[in-house]
Amino acid sequence: HARRIEGIDKNTWVEFSQxxxxxxxxxxxxxxxxxxxxxxxxxxxxxxxxxxxxxxxYTRAFGHPNLVKILAKFFGRxxxxxxxxxxxxxxxxxxxxxxxxxxxxxxxxxxxxxxxEPFFDCYQPMVMMASGTAIYVPLKPVCCxxxxxxxxxxxSPEELASKFSPRTKAIVINTPNNPLGKVYQQEELQMIADxxxxxxxxxxxxxxxxxxxxxxxKHVKIASLPGMWEHTVTIGSAGKTxxxxxxxxxxxxxxxxxxxxxxxxxxxxxxxxxxAAQEAVAVGFQREYDVFGSEESYFHQLPIHLHEKxxxxxxxxxxxxxxxxxxxxxxxxxxxxxxxxxxxxxxSTKDEPYDYRFVKxxxxxxxxxxxxxxxxxxxxxxxxxQKYIRFCFVKVLVNKNNNWSLDISLP
Ligand code: PMP
Ligand code: GLN
Numbered sequence: 001h002a003r004r005i006e007g008i009d010k011n012t013w014v015e016f017s018q019x020x021x022x023x024x025x026x027x028x029x030x031x032x033x034x035x036x037x038x039x040x041x042x043x044x045x046x047x048x049x050x051x052x053x054x055x056x057x058y059t060r061a062f063g064h065p066n067l068v069k070i071l072a073k074f075f076g077r078x079x080x081x082x083x084x085x086x087x088x089x090x091x092x093x094x095x096x097x098x099x100x101x102x103x104x105x106x107x108x109x110x111x112x113x114x115x116x117e118p119f120f121d122c123y124q125p126m127v128m129m130a131s132g133t134a135i136y137v138p139l140k141p142v143c144c145x146x147x148x149x150x151x152x153x154x155x156s157p158e159e160l161a162s163k164f165s166p167r168t169k170a171i172v173i174n175t176p177n178n179p180l181g182k183v184y185q186q187e188e189l190q191m192i193a194d195x196x197x198x199x200x201x202x203x204x205x206x207x208x209x210x211x212x213x214x215x216x217x218k219h220v221k222i223a224s225l226p227g228m229w230e231h232t233v234t235i236g237s238a239g240k241t242x243x244x245x246x247x248x249x250x251x252x253x254x255x256x257x258x259x260x261x262x263x264x265x266x267x268x269x270x271x272x273x274x275x276a277a278q279e280a281v282a283v284g285f286q287r288e289y290d291v292f293g294s295e296e297s298y299f300h301q302l303p304i305h306l307h308e309k310x311x312x313x314x315x316x317x318x319x320x321x322x323x324x325x326x327x328x329x330x331x332x333x334x335x336x337x338x339x340x341x342x343x344x345x346x347x348s349t350k351d352e353p354y355d356y357r358f359v360k361x362x363x364x365x366x367x368x369x370x371x372x373x374x375x376x377x378x379x380x381x382x383x384x385x386q387k388y389i390r391f392c393f394v395k396v397l398v399n400k401n402n403n404w405s406l407d408i409s410l411p
Pocket of ligand 2 (some may be wrong): 013029030031032178
């Protein structure tokens with residue numbers, strides 16, 4: 001095999017989704033909804049499929065025209081500038097491929113990429129496959145009040161500044177963050193932006209959960225800060241935006257002179273994405289454009305719906321002695337398991353980090369699947385973060401008794 005794939009053959013999602021299936025566990029692990037996308041977008045998909053031959057055939061390589069046009073119009077209004085649909089946007093197979101194209105297009109051997117920990121796990125192998133060097137900087141919990149919150153996890157400005165070097169090519173941020181749920185505040189983004197501008201570094205901003213914020217927290221796009229459009233590639237996902245993760249429509253957005261390099265990777269690998277799904281997502285964004293800011297908007301309704309699930313999960317976790325960190329945004333909640341003292345005697349997991357062993361025990365013995373949080377840390381720092389597990393609260397039932405809440409009360 002090629003050296004570029006050395007050591008990245010194991011994958012968290014493959015491993016834990018399989019385990020959850022094998023043990024028929026309640027799956028609060030992998031993040032996806034257990035409800036359907038809104039009707040307007042399902043109808044749009046059916047209409048696209050039934051509307052003649054063209055939606056069954058290839059479309060424009062860098063994004064179906066209807067989709068790039070409405071993405072440009074929609075996000076142009078949000079970032080407060082004109083976005084060129086043909087130059088500044090690339091539609092991809094989910095946010096995953098947008099990220100992959102970004103790293104492949106921009107990172108060379110010897111380039112450094114700063115990654116904020118904890119991070120969505122694919123950033124590290126993607127940097128590695130592009131021959132770059134990942135440099136990590138942690139979000140750390142500062143002293144906190146009676147309710148633990150993702151807002152307590154912050155970057156040290158001095159530590160972050162110290163990671164920039166003449167070799168730094170990019171920094172990857174994720175807001176709202178997976179797994180923590182941290183939503184970066186304007187001042188934190190400004191601090192990152194100042195460093196990007198000072199060192200002429202690109203910010204790769206993964207914003208797939210951009211509509212999911214709670215308790216009045218606002219999502220801010222770093223690309224909208226002064227001078228940052230030119231320095232940012234913003235990554236989005238229709239899967240997360242419209243609760244249709246299986247459609248795998250995503251995008252990268254940024255200045256045309258950067259995006260053109262992502263297009264080079266795309267045209268020589270995937271070429272273009274499924275036409276009907278792109279047409280349906282275009283209809284969805286047009287609808288959201290028309291009702292934006294009103295109570296009818298799905299982007300308004302979805303976080304309200306998930307907020308209930310979030311509170312329900314937090315209550316369940318507290319009732320069994322876990323300490324949840326309340327997320328400001330996203331799909332996930334992490335919880336401290338260190339006071340549970342479970343006797344993990346399964347010999348098959350004895351060399352694994354504590355949180356991996358705990359999660360496997362929970363799946364096998366209690367029928368509940370979650371994800372170990374050390375999976376979101378670099379190989380170098382994994383062993384310092386073994387006391388949290390991640391729950392996906394999108395799949396929590398609000399009005400019914402979740403039988404798993406009783407099941408995990410044993411220790
Ligand atoms: N980034 C983050 C932070 C994610 O959680 C995910 C998973 N949804 C992705 C990117 C990939 O998204 P997609 O399913 O659109 O490829
Ligand atoms: N982003 C989702 C999660 O964090 C799914 C990841 C995946 O399936 N690869 O759970």
